[in-house]
Amino acid sequence: MNQKSYVCPKCGNRKADVDTIRTTGQGFSRFFNVQNRKFTAVSCSRCGYTEFYRTVSGAVGNVLDFMTG
Numbered sequence: 001m002n003q004k005s006y007v008c009p010k011c012g013n014r015k016a017d018v019d020t021i022r023t024t025g026q027g028f029s030r031f032f033n034v035q036n037r038k039f040t041a042v043s044c045s046r047c048g049y050t051e052f053y054r055t056v057s058g059a060v061g062n063v064l065d066f067m068t069g
Contacts, residue, residue, distance in 0.1 A: 008044035015045040020055070 006016045023037045043050040 008049055010049045011044060011047045013044050013046040017043045017045055
């Protein structure tokens with residue numbers, strides 16, 4: 001995401017922090033705590049308003065999460 005084009009929809013601030021988070025899904029992935037869903041979080045640096053965008057999660061990352069989880 002190009003941070004120069006970011007404008008917070010709540011306060012109009014033009015600065016954002018971008019992070020990546022991983023979450024579990026449903027069923028077996030939740031039971032075994034396999035974090036198979038990956039999102040990019042874009043948060044306003046002033047008011048904290050956050051939007052999440054789904055990204056592709058690789059199979060290797062899922063296996064490593066299972067082994068280290």
